[in-house]
Amino acid sequence: MRKFLAVVKHEYKKVVYKWSFLLGTLLFPVLGLGFAIVPAIIFSLKGETTRIVVVDASGKILPRLKENLSSERIKEKARQAAKEQIGDLNASQEEKMRRGADQLASGFTFVDYPWAGKSVAEIRQDLNTKAATDEIDAYLLIPADVETKNASFEFRSRKGGDFVANDTLKDALNQAVRSQRLSDANINETLVKDLSQNIAFEAKSINEKGEEKDSDMLFIASLVIGMLIYLTLTIYGQVILGAVVEEKETRIAEVLFSSARPFELMFGKLVGVGLAGLTQLGIWVISLAVLVGVAATQGGAGDLLTGLPSISPLMVFLFLVYFVVGYFVYASIFALIGAMVTTVQEGGQFAFPPIMIMLIGFYFCFAVIRDPNSDLSFWVSIAPLFAPLTMPVRILAEMPPFWQIALSIFLNVLTITGLVWLASRVYRVGMLMYGKRATIPEVWKWIRQA
Amino acid sequence: MSENVASLSVSGVTKRFGDFTAVENLSFEVRPGRVFGFLGPNGAGKTTTIRMIVGITIPDEGVVELFGERMSPKLQDRIGYLPEERGLYKKMKIVDQLRYFAALKSIPKEVADKRIDFWLGRMNLSEWKTKKTTDLSKGMQQKIQFISTVLHDPDLLILDEPFSGLDPVNVEFMIDVLSEFKQKNKTVIFSTHLMETAERLCHDIILINKSKKVIGGSLREVKESYGKNIIALRSVGGDAVLSDKSLVVSVEVHADEKDIVLADGADSQHLLRKLVESGATVTKFEQVEPTLNDIFIEQVGGSKSEPPA
Known part of the structure; x- marks a missing residue:
């Protein structure tokens, strides 16, 4: 037992006392946060104002366009759109939207250009020159026949890639022309708008107790959990594989085997690396909890969390249980592979099948999210190898009956026992076989003989 | 430990791998306070035999007894084994590796730390204590591996080709250390290809070839029977x-x-x-008298095994 503990300590320190571990532990949340925030920041960066000349041959559109591009109107529009999508807005979101609208509105400066008496070709040439000499950024030619269906609007811009500005302009123009057409046809625009409003479609899932959950947030949270488990299992599986191959490649195994039992060495390795994984997960869970706690007391930001599915301490506990179960299932497979191969590269090739199985398990998560109570969801959350990935997602989506959780843990612990037994037999022989990779029949022989 | 109890007794040991018999009905005894040379060409079954002695594998037939007891995992703590192809953890500090190897031999950390300092000092490697393996030269690594073999002050030391790759100064140094072990009435077994070294150091030898014992006994007896x-x-x-x-x-x-x-x-x-x-x-x-080299060549030369290095 003392030697077993020595192995556990050794393997734990080997993983945790490394820069890469610290970096990974810190970086993962930062990266996660980054992926969520950075695109928003980049898109909210103010583009330079677009200096635009509008030549309105119809003489009716320009005032409407200018009005539509005013900041009040854009704000109003954004609010309308958001209302349709999200429902009631809370303060912080409205604030965000107002800022966004201001930016879009300030995106255009109308430049005066006397065009009376010039032909379209002349105007075009003129404005192209202006654009080339950087006097203006863009111009818009509005035809005289705006009422006709195939009236064509010419927009030329040096900043053709600024799709935010271009879209804003297109929307504003579209609306201006539509309003003009409606008023030309004597139709009340407000009435049309009111009548063609989208219906309110509120999607929430309910569980057997009749409690409601927000579907979108549930989907995202489930995905995050599934992804997190998949990633940690893959990463720590590879750590095991690397550690086993190192001891075989450097022939340290021979010294170790002359000091302790192979089973102690292998199982100690699994436990040590597993504890390192739990440490990392623990740090993430605690820091997330602290973050959520702080956010909740900070008011404003707390609103973001209201949509999150509630996660009880029992759930967190079950997630950790399934992490441990999943870890032992896959780590023992990786240890077995490590004892079979001769180099890390070779190990990488053989790591493909278990990683594939994990990936399939991860994909099953989507099926589980969509229908946590289907037969498929039941079977994949019970089945060995898949359960560690799918059951946590199912628990998050909807807590299954207790007997199903118990059955799934029981079956997977049984699987672990078998896998560890197999792995230890392969380990005891394979670690001392140098030179060439073992074939499957050879490994089978080791298992029977050892 | 009394003089007449053999520290190691191998009797009728056989090990097979499938159809291949790696060691066949091998018997010998090693007495305390003596240096025992385990000789034979590559593939003769030396490593397989050593692995059975140190408890890495179990013989199919026959018995290995250590200090009068049948070999068991608990006896492993009294053996120091330096395999021929040995390694260290590449990216780990020397002191951490040595501590780990000591812990696996049930040595408490405080004791281990003292001994690590002592041995590193003796090997002139003190300043490398907190360096990583990759920073050390091959010869230095070999000395570290030797330290890891003796940290727990074993009663039986088994060294597989201990001198390969060492420069002459370090070979002499190692020989000095081995004589100390001998003087403390401990047992040293080493396998080698270098017949000159074996001749110089060994009291007793065994020569095996093609899984079987060819000759064995004290160096004197062996030479006399040929000389x-x-x-x-x-x-x-x-x-x-x-x-x-x-x-x-x-x-x-x-x-x-x-x-x-x-x-x-x-x-x-x-x-x-x-x-x-x-x-x-x-x-x-x-x-x-014939040299051990002569005997080796006479016994093994006819076979297809590789000639001694």
Whole structure:
């Protein structure tokens, strides 16, 4: 037992006392946060104002366009759109939207250009020159026949890639022309708008107790959990594989085997690396909890969390249980592979099948999210190898009956026992076989003989 | 530990891998306070035998007894084993590795730390204590591996090719350390290809070839059983006597002397008399023992195994 503990300590320190571990532990949340925030920041960066000349041959559109591009109107529009999508807005979101609208509105400066008496070709040439000499950024030619269906609007811009500005302009123009057409046809625009409003479609899932959950947030949270488990299992599986191959490649195994039992060495390795994984997960869970706690007391930001599915301490506990179960299932497979191969590269090739199985398990998560109570969801959350990935997602989506959780843990612990037994037999022989990779029949022989 | 109890006794040990018999019915004893040479060509079964002695594998037949007890995992703490192909963790500090190896031999950390400092000092490696393996030269790594083998002060030391890759200074140093172990009445077993080294260090030897014991016993006995029929001769004349097939089997002429192999049953003194009688001037007539190298080549040379290094 003392030697077993020595192995556990050794393997734990080997993983945790490394820069890469610290970096990974810190970086993962930062990266996660980054992926969520950075695109928003980049898109909210103010583009330079677009200096635009509008030549309105119809003489009716320009005032409407200018009005539509005013900041009040854009704000109003954004609010309308958001209302349709999200429902009631809370303060912080409205604030965000107002800022966004201001930016879009300030995106255009109308430049005066006397065009009376010039032909379209002349105007075009003129404005192209202006654009080339950087006097203006863009111009818009509005035809005289705006009422006709195939009236064509010419927009030329040096900043053709600024799709935010271009879209804003297109929307504003579209609306201006539509309003003009409606008023030309004597139709009340407000009435049309009111009548063609989208219906309110509120999607929430309910569980057997009749409690409601927000579907979108549930989907995202489930995905995050599934992804997190998949990633940690893959990463720590590879750590095991690397550690086993190192001891075989450097022939340290021979010294170790002359000091302790192979089973102690292998199982100690699994436990040590597993504890390192739990440490990392623990740090993430605690820091997330602290973050959520702080956010909740900070008011404003707390609103973001209201949509999150509630996660009880029992759930967190079950997630950790399934992490441990999943870890032992896959780590023992990786240890077995490590004892079979001769180099890390070779190990990488053989790591493909278990990683594939994990990936399939991860994909099953989507099926589980969509229908946590289907037969498929039941079977994949019970089945060995898949359960560690799918059951946590199912628990998050909807807590299954207790007997199903118990059955799934029981079956997977049984699987672990078998896998560890197999792995230890392969380990005891394979670690001392140098030179060439073992074939499957050879490994089978080791298992029977050892 | 009394002198008459063998520290290691291997009796009737056989190990098979499938159809291949790696070690067949091997028996020998090693006594405390002696250096035991385990000799044989590559593939003879040395490593397999050593692995059974240190408890890495279990014999199919026969018994390995250590210090009068049947081999068991608990006895592993009394053995120090330095395998031929050995390694260290590449990216780990030297001190951490040594601590781990000591812990696996049930040595408490405080004791281990003291011994680590002692041995690193003795090997002139103190300043490398917190360096990583990759920073060390091959020779240094080998010394670290040796330290890891002796940190727990084992009663039985098993070294597989301990001198390969060491420079002559370090070989001498290692030999000094081994004699210390011998003086403390501990047992040293080492396997080697270098017959000169074995001849210098070993009290007892065993030579195995093709899974079987060929010869074994004290160096003296082994040599005596081989060494009665070779004469180093420096003489002028007497060629007729040397071509007498009833006396001499073969003559090997060197620069200024000849190696004479006596015929079966021929007496060296009889040959000397004949030479003198024939009027030859004999300036050197010495009965020589064969070197271990000679014995090795004679026993193993005919086989297809690789020649000794």
